[in-house]
Amino acid sequence: MKKSKILMIIGSLLLLGLFAFPLWNITLEAPQYPIPLGMDIHITKFTDTNEFDIKNINLMNHYVGMQYIPETIPEFKIFPIVIGIMVVLGVIIGFMGKYKLYLGWFILMSVLGIAGMYDFYLWEYDYGHNLDPKAIMNFKNPDGSVMGFQPPLFGTKDILNFTAHSYPRTGAYFMFVGMFLTFIAFFVGKKEAKN
Amino acid sequence: MKTMIKSFIAIFTLSVIMVSCGDANSNKSTKQSGALSGNAAEKVYVAPGEHDEFYAFVSGGFSGQLAVYGLPSGRLFKVIPVFSVDAEKAYGFNEETKPMLMTSHGFIPWDDSHHPDISQTAGELDGRWVFINGNNTPRIAKIDLTTFETTEIIEVPNSAGNHSSSFVTENTEYVVAGTRFSVPFPQRDMPIDEYKGNFKGALTFISVNQEDGGMDIKFQLRMPGFDYDLSHPGRGASHGWFFFTTYNTEEANSLLEVNASQNDKDFIAAVNWKKIEEYVNNGGGKKIPSKYAHNVYDEHTHTATSTMKKEVLVVDPEDVPGAIYFMPTPKSPHGCDVDPSGEYIVGSGKLAAELTVHSFSKMLKAIEEKKFDGDAYGIPVLQYEATLAGAVKQPGLGPLHTEFDGKGNAYTTFFISSEVVKWKLGTWEVIDRKPTYYSVGHLMIPGGNSRKPFGKYVLAMNKITKDRYLPTGPEVTQSAQLYDITGEKMELLLDFPTIGEPHYAAGIPADIVAKNSKKFYRLEDNKHPHAVKTEAEAKVVRKGNEVHIYLTMIRSHFAPDNIEGVQVGDKVYFHVTNLEQDYDVPHGVSMIGAQTSELLIMPGQTETFIWYPKQVGVWPFYCTDFCSALHQEMQGYIRVSPKGSNVPIKFTLDGDAVDAE
Numbered sequence: 001m002k003k004s005k006i007l008m009i010i011g012s013l014l015l016l017g018l019f020a021f022p023l024w025n026i027t028l029e030a031p032q033y034p035i036p037l038g039m040d041i042h043i044t045k046f047t048d049t050n051e052f053d054i055k056n057i058n059l060m061n062h063y064v065g066m067q068y069i070p071e072t073i074p075e076f077k078i079f080p081i082v083i084g085i086m087v088v089l090g091v092i093i094g095f096m097g098k099y100k101l102y103l104g105w106f107i108l109m110s111v112l113g114i115a116g117m118y119d120f121y122l123w124e125y126d127y128g129h130n131l132d133p134k135a136i137m138n139f140k141n142p143d144g145s146v147m148g149f150q151p152p153l154f155g156t157k158d159i160l161n162f163t164a165h166s167y168p169r170t171g172a173y174f175m176f177v178g179m180f181l182t183f184i185a186f187f188v189g190k191k192e193a194k195n
Numbered sequence: 196m197k198t199m200i201k202s203f204i205a206i207f208t209l210s211v212i213m214v215s216c217g218d219a220n221s222n223k224s225t226k227q228s229g230a231l232s233g234n235a236a237e238k239v240y241v242a243p244g245e246h247d248e249f250y251a252f253v254s255g256g257f258s259g260q261l262a263v264y265g266l267p268s269g270r271l272f273k274v275i276p277v278f279s280v281d282a283e284k285a286y287g288f289n290e291e292t293k294p295m296l297m298t299s300h301g302f303i304p305w306d307d308s309h310h311p312d313i314s315q316t317a318g319e320l321d322g323r324w325v326f327i328n329g330n331n332t333p334r335i336a337k338i339d340l341t342t343f344e345t346t347e348i349i350e351v352p353n354s355a356g357n358h359s360s361s362f363v364t365e366n367t368e369y370v371v372a373g374t375r376f377s378v379p380f381p382q383r384d385m386p387i388d389e390y391k392g393n394f395k396g397a398l399t400f401i402s403v404n405q406e407d408g409g410m411d412i413k414f415q416l417r418m419p420g421f422d423y424d425l426s427h428p429g430r431g432a433s434h435g436w437f438f439f440t441t442y443n444t445e446e447a448n449s450l451l452e453v454n455a456s457q458n459d460k461d462f463i464a465a466v467n468w469k470k471i472e473e474y475v476n477n478g479g480g481k482k483i484p485s486k487y488a489h490n491v492y493d494e495h496t497h498t499a500t501s502t503m504k505k506e507v508l509v510v511d512p513e514d515v516p517g518a519i520y521f522m523p524t525p526k527s528p529h530g531c532d533v534d535p536s537g538e539y540i541v542g543s544g545k546l547a548a549e550l551t552v553h554s555f556s557k558m559l560k561a562i563e564e565k566k567f568d569g570d571a572y573g574i575p576v577l578q579y580e581a582t583l584a585g586a587v588k589q590p591g592l593g594p595l596h597t598e599f600d601g602k603g604n605a606y607t608t609f610f611i612s613s614e615v616v617k618w619k620l621g622t623w624e625v626i627d628r629k630p631t632y633y634s635v636g637h638l639m640i641p642g643g644n645s646r647k648p649f650g651k652y653v654l655a656m657n658k659i660t661k662d663r664y665l666p667t668g669p670e671v672t673q674s675a676q677l678y679d680i681t682g683e684k685m686e687l688l689l690d691f692p693t694i695g696e697p698h699y700a701a702g703i704p705a706d707i708v709a710k711n712s713k714k715f716y717r718l719e720d721n722k723h724p725h726a727v728k729t730e731a732e733a734k735v736v737r738k739g740n741e742v743h744i745y746l747t748m749i750r751s752h753f754a755p756d757n758i759e760g761v762q763v764g765d766k767v768y769f770h771v772t773n774l775e776q777d778y779d780v781p782h783g784v785s786m787i788g789a790q791t792s793e794l795l796i797m798p799g800q801t802e803t804f805i806w807y808p809k810q811v812g813v814w815p816f817y818c819t820d821f822c823s824a825l826h827q828e829m830q831g832y833i834r835v836s837p838k839g840s841n842v843p844i845k846f847t848l849d850g851d852a853v854d855a856e
Contacts, residue, residue: 063825
């Protein structure tokens with residue numbers, strides 16, 4: 001089998017890592033939490049880093065009027081289907097061995113990824129800004145606007161007494177490596193076609 | 196004349212030199228002691244945020260409790276309620292723990308706690324449980340070291356002054372309780388002056404279930420009517436034996452300070468418990484009627500139950516020949532301590548001029564060669580010289596207790612001469628002595644009574660404090676002192692106050708225990724019959740004149756927090772569940788006018804108190820343990836209407852029925 005085919009198939013299959021490992025993680029550090037609170041985001045669920053972390057994040061956040069992190073969200077139904085289709089599609093394309101389709105797959109996956117991130121951003125924005133008007137504590141920014149508590153999309157940010165970290169986890173690395181392999185597959189395939 | 200002047204000048208010069216040398220020396224020594232005391236401070240300093248190296252479980256004495264300290268800092272972490280009610284933790288006040296203090300004499304809210312001992316496996320500390328004895332109304336308690344709570348108490352029948360307790364065998368097969376007072380066994384109405392020959396001393400072997408720690412009296416030895424003072428298990432080669440000091444072998448029943456001090460020698464009783472266990476396992480012993488309470492706290496129902504037991508298995512020494520021997524030991528021996536190898540048994544004759552050490556191997560040989568010196572009530576008395584390993588000569592005045600460092604040294608406390616004396620096993624020579632302030636009783640080296648001592652510190656527990664701390668009126672603080680024993684000479688490092696009178700302590704490296712410490716109780720494992728696990732389940736139910744309030748607490752509100760329909764003359768139960776599932780978020784609750792303590796409820800736990808409303812009005816309750824920034828807002832009201840009022844039961848949170856959440 002051609003090298004590009006193998007790369008394309010393996011690259012697509014690596015996306016399956018998203019079913020086994022968390023995609024993203026948000027961790028909250030504060031002086032009162034020597035063991036930080038953390039939430040892992042999978043494509044199918046939210047999980048505690050340490051047992052009861054989400055319950056305790058909710059308890060913390062209710063002081064500033066943030067909503068509870070839901071048990072489930074519609075994305076948890078959509079994401080696995082999309083990823084599943086992309087894996088199957090990637091493998092089929094791999095076997096077909098048409099290198100131009102590799103790039104197509106990669107672009108499609110990138111668009112879906114960006115859409116996913118945008119969706120995540122929208123949820124985060126809502127989570128951080130759609131506050132209960134009866135919130136126990138209200139904070140204003142220096143310019144007088146209502147302070148939001150949106151966690152960072154990527155990176156680290158101080159929010160009141162908490163330092164919030166938002167970073168990809170193992171599942172995401174599987175996806176990144178997988179996508180990178182399909183991208184390489186395109187160039188390798190192109191080279192193979194020339195020869 | 197000239198020579199005189201010369202020699203005068205010479206002497207003068209010499210003396211100047213000597214004086215200045217002396218000055219130099221004294222300066223130097225001042226500096227040295229400065230450096231040394233600085234060193235002592237460093238040795239006990241545990242920087243903010245850092246942890247102590249050892250846990251010390253120090254008996255609370257007549258407080259009836261057990262205190263948990265860190266060593267070397269001497270900081271108090273927790274007072275674990277054991278035998279006495281504790282309003283702070285609602286121990287003995289809430290409905291769940293009242294059964295813990297039940298006895299055959301009814302509810303007893305206090306005891307005199309004495310000798311903590313940590314469970315062992317293969318002769319080494321394993322950090323599963325601490326056992327401690329209640330001396331007054333004889334009981335043995337077990338404290339679970341995952342929760343640092345008392346989880347079991349068993350009463351010891353036919354016993355009085357439960358003092359030679361609560362020491363564990365090498366694999367915690369048994370925790371042993373010996374009676375200080377001999378009493379009619381079984382109890383009966385009889386003249387006191389017929390004590391001799393009629394009163395008996397109970398040595399009780401309580402088996403420990405290795406799965407759940409459950410205690411059960413396996414058998415009681417009905418011994419002659421002496422006073423059984425202290426005890427320790429054999430270990431290593433002597434595993435399977437238990438040793439008890441006795442005094443009042445005179446069997447006096449009055450003015451014991453004189454009449455029990457007449458015999459030149461009393462005994463150490465050597466009990467081959469394995470032999471007796473075998474006898475019992477083969478159906479030996481007599482079951483006699485007896486009444487004693489067995490109280491067990493269940494971690495899942497968060498509730499204790501008390502069962503009254505009806506009989507106990509008794510073994511008389513003559514039924515198992517060759518299982519018990521007496522080793523003569525001078526002058527009312529107190530401490531009975533066995534070295535890490537199990538070979539030496541130290542008997543501290545508290546009125547003797549020397550410290551007696553028996554040899555286990557010599558004891559076995561003496562038994563084999565029948566080197567007896569008569570018998571006492573059919574129990575063979577071994578010849579004194581035949582079991583003697585040696586004696587520490589002129590060690591001090593009033594020896595009490597001995598612990599071991601695992602490096603071949605023993606440390607004995609001397610009450611009358613107020614000192615700790617270090618001596619060498621085998622050569623019996625005194626190596627060092629250091630004063631204590633003042634009148635030391637017990638001492639403790641972590642693991643110092645196991646096969647594997649951690650010989651870094653010795654903690655001396657003192658009976659008298661006098662000038663060591665700021666005065667606090669006639670009642671002066673109790674005290675302990677910490678010594679560094681890593682060098683050839685001991686070094687006094689620290690004084691620190693303790694609660695009650697610190698009768699003995701048990702120490703253990705922190706890392707054995709800390710890793711198992713529970714952070715909270717899981718709500719889903721809560722099997723309390725009155726638990727409510729969500730706010731939606733919170734409710735108020737009337738049953739005749741009883742009102743049951745099923746209350747939840749979470750940062751920072753009660754659900755419900757407005758309750759109406761309660762009437763004067765009702766019996767109001769508060770069944771309160773802490774819904775938190777986070778470390779270090781207990782909530783408390785108290786009701787104005789409730790004739791009981793607060794409840795202090797750990798996350799995931801349910802507790803209950805009863806309130807008898809006596810006055811019409813609207814009465815508040817509130818959270819007593821600072822739980823969050825909104826702790827001061829965590830409160831509620833109960834409307835109390837006159838008896839027979841038609842105000843219906845109603846319970847709300849934020850104006851809504853609670854189940855609306």
